[in-house]
Amino acid sequence: MTTRDKAKWLRFLILILGGGTIYKLASLKDAFYVPMQEFMGLSHTEIGLLLSANAIIATALFVVGGMLADRFDTRKLIPLGLLGTGSLGLYLATFPPFSNLLIVFCLLAVCADCIFWPSLLKAIRNLGDDNEQGRLFGLLEGGRGVIDTVVAFSALGVFVAMGSGEAGLKSAILFYSVIDMIAGTLTWFLLKGGTPQAAAKAKNGWSNLLEAVKVPGIWLVSLNVFMVYIVYCGLTYFIPYLKEMYGLPVALVGAYGIMNQYFLKILGGPAGGFIADKQFKSTSRYLKWAFLALLPLMGVILLIPKSPSFIYAGMAATLSFALIVFSMRGVFWAPMGEVGIPQHITGSAFGIGCLIGYAPGMFAYVIYGTLLDHFPGQQGYNYVFSLMSVLAIVGFMVSTLLYRTVQKKSPACAGVAVPQG
Numbered sequence: 001m002t003t004r005d006k007a008k009w010l011r012f013l014i015l016i017l018g019g020g021t022i023y024k025l026a027s028l029k030d031a032f033y034v035p036m037q038e039f040m041g042l043s044h045t046e047i048g049l050l051l052s053a054n055a056i057i058a059t060a061l062f063v064v065g066g067m068l069a070d071r072f073d074t075r076k077l078i079p080l081g082l083l084g085t086g087s088l089g090l091y092l093a094t095f096p097p098f099s100n101l102l103i104v105f106c107l108l109a110v111c112a113d114c115i116f117w118p119s120l121l122k123a124i125r126n127l128g129d130d131n132e133q134g135r136l137f138g139l140l141e142g143g144r145g146v147i148d149t150v151v152a153f154s155a156l157g158v159f160v161a162m163g164s165g166e167a168g169l170k171s172a173i174l175f176y177s178v179i180d181m182i183a184g185t186l187t188w189f190l191l192k193g194g195t196p197q198a199a200a201k202a203k204n205g206w207s208n209l210l211e212a213v214k215v216p217g218i219w220l221v222s223l224n225v226f227m228v229y230i231v232y233c234g235l236t237y238f239i240p241y242l243k244e245m246y247g248l249p250v251a252l253v254g255a256y257g258i259m260n261q262y263f264l265k266i267l268g269g270p271a272g273g274f275i276a277d278k279q280f281k282s283t284s285r286y287l288k289w290a291f292l293a294l295l296p297l298m299g300v301i302l303l304i305p306k307s308p309s310f311i312y313a314g315m316a317a318t319l320s321f322a323l324i325v326f327s328m329r330g331v332f333w334a335p336m337g338e339v340g341i342p343q344h345i346t347g348s349a350f351g352i353g354c355l356i357g358y359a360p361g362m363f364a365y366v367i368y369g370t371l372l373d374h375f376p377g378q379q380g381y382n383y384v385f386s387l388m389s390v391l392a393i394v395g396f397m398v399s400t401l402l403y404r405t406v407q408k409k410s411p412a413c414a415g416v417a418v419p420q421g
Helices: 003-019 029-039 044-071 074-092 098-125 130-161 166-190 205-213 216-246 250-278 283-303 308-331 343-357 364-374 378-409
Strands: none
Touching: 003 074, 003 098, 003 130, 003 166, 029 044, 029 130, 029 166, 029 216, 029 250, 044 074, 044 098, 044 205, 044 343, 044 364, 074 098, 074 166, 098 130, 098 343, 130 166, 130 250, 130 308, 205 343, 216 250, 216 283, 216 308, 216 343, 216 364, 216 378, 250 283, 250 308, 283 308, 283 378, 364 378
């Protein structure tokens, strides 16, 4: 391996470190959904509102973040987002009233989704050519899963060590905050040695944005991400589902939540990139059939008897469903290579993609949470899981259209059409 390759993969590992830590506070519900209800006094609907407020601000600012990533040095924006997130976590640990929680979750979106995320995506894209995009993004998701799992299980250990009560939850939040600040400090110093960004500043942010808007493929890729993400949002409700329907203990609910939301990234991201390349020869084609594979698994989840004796079957079925979704998340940005996005507008392209693709975060959690609050017990979960199945069918149709569009571009775009996963 050459010195240049070593430097490239070192920067990649540093970027994974930031990507695997910055969303822990905004996604506190992944490991601590039930403790948030018990010790912060939040209902399903209120947690959904916090997540939606975060997503609304994120969605509104994704394009701004893309323009920032094209205009300013991502080596400065990335640590800035991490340090800001950690600082907000220090206040979150005081358990402020719900109105203040809404403000905190909105500011977390500014730090993570506007300042950090488009810069991270651009930095990853610029690490390799179009033939490496599937592999790079798949490894990004897998690497984030490793960091996610280690950090989240450590936070759960802090929670248990502090008594699994209010003090435990506050300590876990402080732990996340300190980790963010450490990651921000490391990225600030370790990314400074990287190669300066290409001079995309010859055009201003608005020119890059307008150029990106005119690329038709961006819109289909973005809609495809939208469909994956709206199904992904539903994975959160496997956590209370196992507790309410199967009686899973609170400590195990936290462990399951970490596996469901973090550990599966380790397997799903790289697996999605490998399968898309080696078996399907196209990420858009893989996404099409992955959507279809979700339907029989959801049927199994709905049919398993709701009894403590079937708890392991319920866990296995829901984790299998989540694994496929995470394999899709690992590669859902890779079709940007298939549709041929110029390097100098990468930030703006990802800003548009994030604006549309992550939009479900604005309303999906509220819809799912409201269904569960209005239809308690099995009926509510039946509605939520059935809705996820319908959305998977729509996703199958969108991915089919994307794949057909990519096929029509061949052989003219054969050089960039198939990212290697």
